[in-house]
Amino acid sequence: MPRSFAAKAIVPPAIAVTGFVIVCCILLYSVIKTDMLNDAIQHETNLADTIVKSARYAMLKDDRETLRNIIDNVGQQKGVEHARIFNKKGVIMFSAHPEDIGKLLDKKEAGCVACHSGPVPLTSMGRMDQARRFINEKGRHVIAITVPVYNEPECFNAACHVHSPSQKVLGTLDIGLSEAPLQKTLNVMQGRMIVFCLMVLLLTVGGVSALLRRNVLLPVRELADYVSAVKRGDLSRKAPAYRDEVGELARAYQELAHQLKERRESPDEATQDGPAGDRGNRS
Numbered sequence: 001m002p003r004s005f006a007a008k009a010i011v012p013p014a015i016a017v018t019g020f021v022i023v024c025c026i027l028l029y030s031v032i033k034t035d036m037l038n039d040a041i042q043h044e045t046n047l048a049d050t051i052v053k054s055a056r057y058a059m060l061k062d063d064r065e066t067l068r069n070i071i072d073n074v075g076q077q078k079g080v081e082h083a084r085i086f087n088k089k090g091v092i093m094f095s096a097h098p099e100d101i102g103k104l105l106d107k108k109e110a111g112c113v114a115c116h117s118g119p120v121p122l123t124s125m126g127r128m129d130q131a132r133r134f135i136n137e138k139g140r141h142v143i144a145i146t147v148p149v150y151n152e153p154e155c156f157n158a159a160c161h162v163h164s165p166s167q168k169v170l171g172t173l174d175i176g177l178s179e180a181p182l183q184k185t186l187n188v189m190q191g192r193m194i195v196f197c198l199m200v201l202l203l204t205v206g207g208v209s210a211l212l213r214r215n216v217l218l219p220v221r222e223l224a225d226y227v228s229a230v231k232r233g234d235l236s237r238k239a240p241a242y243r244d245e246v247g248e249l250a251r252a253y254q255e256l257a258h259q260l261k262e263r264r265e266s267p268d269e270a271t272q273d274g275p276a277g278d279r280g281n282r283s
């Protein structure tokens with residue numbers, strides 16, 4: 001534990017301020033990170049909905065060539081890690097990676113379990129349930145979205161009559177976007193926040209120390225010097241003149257020192273001389 005008053009007055013508050021600033025910055029960072037992640041998921045869900053809408057006509061006309069084209073083009077877009085359409089049995093019908101076509105996925109897979117966790121599959125899911133984050137086989141961080149392709153009157157009234165009206169979900173579209181841009185933004189933000197944190201720390205700790213030094217530590221130092229000077233017997237020294245508690249203490253000490261000195265110089269005068277002298281003067 002530090003000994004001097006200055007160290008006691010500055011070090012613990014500095015540590016406390018540092019702790020607060022760091023905790024607040026970490027909290028702020030995690031809140032912003034969650035917000036940005038939610039934004040990214042929102043954006044990706046919109047993208048997936050757009051793809052389903054643009055593919056709708058091709059699906060309705062059973063135009064597999066066009067559908068394959070749409071998925072291929074989406075897959076070539078920068079940042080798209082995978083794009084594929086499952087039929088309702090969980091078989092990949094279209095994929096930007098041709099080698100995946102025809103693969104059968106289990107209902108327990110990450111993108112499927114949101115609807116297939118219970119005995120009766122759900123027909124819809126919350127926006128955030130649609131998203132999942134994972135590291136793909138290439139080692140890239142991916143945010144993937146699964147959106148259902150719903151059965152609509154146009155689908156079961158179409159000439160081909162493949163789908164029955166009772167069927168709600170015809171299949172799912174699964175699209176995965178790279179998290180790299182998000183991570184990059186987060187890293188930049190992290191760096192800025194560290195700089196900001198250091199700046200706040202330097203300014204607050206520096207500013208508070210300077211004020212404390214000027215308003216408290218220097219007067220206390222002066223008082224201590226004064227007291228030790230008086231203790232050595234140097235009564236000619238001027239007491240620090242402050243209009244606060246330090247000044248009060250200094251004046252009180254000065255008075256005490258003077259009283260003590262008077263008594264020391266004339267030990268009996270103080271007790272005998274006063275009343276005796278009075279009597280002598282009167283007679």
Ligand code: HEC
Pocket residue numbers: 086088089090091105106107108109111112113114115116121122123124125146147148166167168169172
């Ligand atoms: C939007 C929610 C949803 C998602 C996501 C979903 N399914 Fe389904 N799935 C359903 C519904 C609803 C049915 C019942 C189909 C119907 O309407 O008749 C179903 C039916 C099935 C069936 C046939 C019925 C059964 O239970 O055996 C299989 C197999 C299947 N899904 C596999 C998958 C696989 C694999 C995935 C992931 C790639 C997946 N599903 C993703 C909602 C979903």
